[in-house]
Amino acid sequence: MSQWSGHARQALEGAGYRSSSPRAAVVDAVAELGCSVTAREISDLLVRRGQAVGLASIYRALDLLERLRLVQRFEVGEGAARYEPVQPGGEHHHHLVCESCGEVSAFEDPALERAIERLSSRVDYAVGAHDVTLRGECPACHAR
Amino acid sequence: MSQWSGHARQALEGAGYRSSSPRAAVVDAVAELGCSVTAREISDLLVRRGQAVGLASIYRALDLLERLRLVQRFEVGEGAARYEPVQPGGEHHHHLVCESCGEVSAFEDPALERAIERLSSRVDYAVGAHDVTLRGECPACHAR
DNA sequence: GTGAATGCAAACTCTTTGCATGACT
DNA sequence: AGTCATGCAAAGAGTTTGCATTCAC
Numbered sequence: 001m002s003q004w005s006g007h008a009r010q011a012l013e014g015a016g017y018r019s020s021s022p023r024a025a026v027v028d029a030v031a032e033l034g035c036s037v038t039a040r041e042i043s044d045l046l047v048r049r050g051q052a053v054g055l056a057s058i059y060r061a062l063d064l065l066e067r068l069r070l071v072q073r074f075e076v077g078e079g080a081a082r083y084e085p086v087q088p089g090g091e092h093h094h095h096l097v098c099e100s101c102g103e104v105s106a107f108e109d110p111a112l113e114r115a116i117e118r119l120s121s122r123v124d125y126a127v128g129a130h131d132v133t134l135r136g137e138c139p140a141c142h143a144r
Numbered sequence: 145m146s147q148w149s150g151h152a153r154q155a156l157e158g159a160g161y162r163s164s165s166p167r168a169a170v171v172d173a174v175a176e177l178g179c180s181v182t183a184r185e186i187s188d189l190l191v192r193r194g195q196a197v198g199l200a201s202i203y204r205a206l207d208l209l210e211r212l213r214l215v216q217r218f219e220v221g222e223g224a225a226r227y228e229p230v231q232p233g234g235e236h237h238h239h240l241v242c243e244s245c246g247e248v249s250a251f252e253d254p255a256l257e258r259a260i261e262r263l264s265s266r267v268d269y270a271v272g273a274h275d276v277t278l279r280g281e282c283p284a285c286h287a288r
Numbered sequence: 289g290t291g292a293a294t295g296c297a298a299a300c301t302c303t304t305t306g307c308a309t310g311a312c313t
Numbered sequence: 314a315g316t317c318a319t320g321c322a323a324a325g326a327g328t329t330t331g332c333a334t335t336c337a338c
Contacts, residue, residue, distance in 0.1 A: 017318095018313080018316090020312070020317090021311095039303080054319065056304075057319055059304070060318080060319085063304095073221060075219045075221060077225070079302065096269045098269065099272070107267055111259050112263055114259075116276070116278070119253050120278065123278070125240045125282055127279070128280040130277065131276070132274065133274065133276075134269065134271045136271040136272040137270045137272070138268075138269055142270050162292060162338075164293060166295090167293080167294095184327085198294065198295045199295095199327095200296080200328085200330080203329070223303080224326085224328095225328085
């Protein structure tokens with residue numbers, strides 16, 4: 001994951017963007033928090049660390065990272081957008097959302113990826129990305 | 145689709161909810177607009193028809209329909225939630241979103257459903273629902 | 289008649305934007 | 314020096330909530 005932050009900084013620089021410390025702090029926070037982060041969570045982490053960055057700048061940084069395809073934005077229906085680092089290798093995962101407690105966890109499934117790939121070549125859209133969300137109850141909530 | 149509105153009204157009544165005309169109008173609007181509707185789109189349709197219903201009541205009705213699993217809520221990243229009727233038979237589809245013009249269209253794919261089903265039984269969540277979004281360019285935007 | 293549903297307006301949350309200040313190259 | 318980036322505060326959009334009124338049963 002730390003390898004992602006290097007990748008991201010390099011990509012930003014290569015695209016001609018300045019490497020200011022607020023921006024770098026956001027990149028680090030995304031790298032550290034990893035899968036499924038909220039703008040507010042990034043802000044909270046940076047405040048705790050004493051590197052507070054204005055929320056507006058966090059959104060601007062995330063927006064930029066998204067345009068450079070360094071993060072992917074998605075929503076699971078809590079009103080807040082979630083972001084996660086895009087791995088340079090292309091590996092990626094999808095999400096399980098617990099409808100009781102809101103927990104978001106990740107899974108990978110090659111068979112699912114293959115099905116989506118085959119499907120993508122069949123539809124009339126030029127498909128560039130996809131995401132899958134499974135909803136249900138996490139083991140902890142289910143036990144009750 | 146009209147069969148859905150009957151199903152929905154019956155389910156509402158059966159669950160002990162009053163059948164007021166604003167609520168019925170929302171059900172009809174969802175049935176008519178079908179796949180992928182926004183609260184504002186419902187409101188606009190009802191205004192055009194002269195059956196205007198307050199936005200708050202539309203949200204309350206949608207919320208209720210969702211709790212009764214008569215509609216499913218999802219978001220494709222435009223800030224507004226989308227809703228669609230849940231067919232009693234269980235047939236369902238997923239969505240293609242054009243990243244250029246925002247158009248949302250639907251597709252079905254049995255192979256994808258099978259992959260998700262197999263996957264669902266393997267994860268440690270009790271999976272109750274799923275959704276898949278493919279993002280890319282629609283044929284019209286791609287032509288440019 | 290009684291409790292549920294509605295409508296309006298105010299409140300909230302998340303996100304974006306305008307603008308003056310400050311920082312990289 | 315010249316931009317680009319930041320921070321703050323205000324503006325926006327979507328959604329929710331409080332409360333008095335209306336309506337279904």
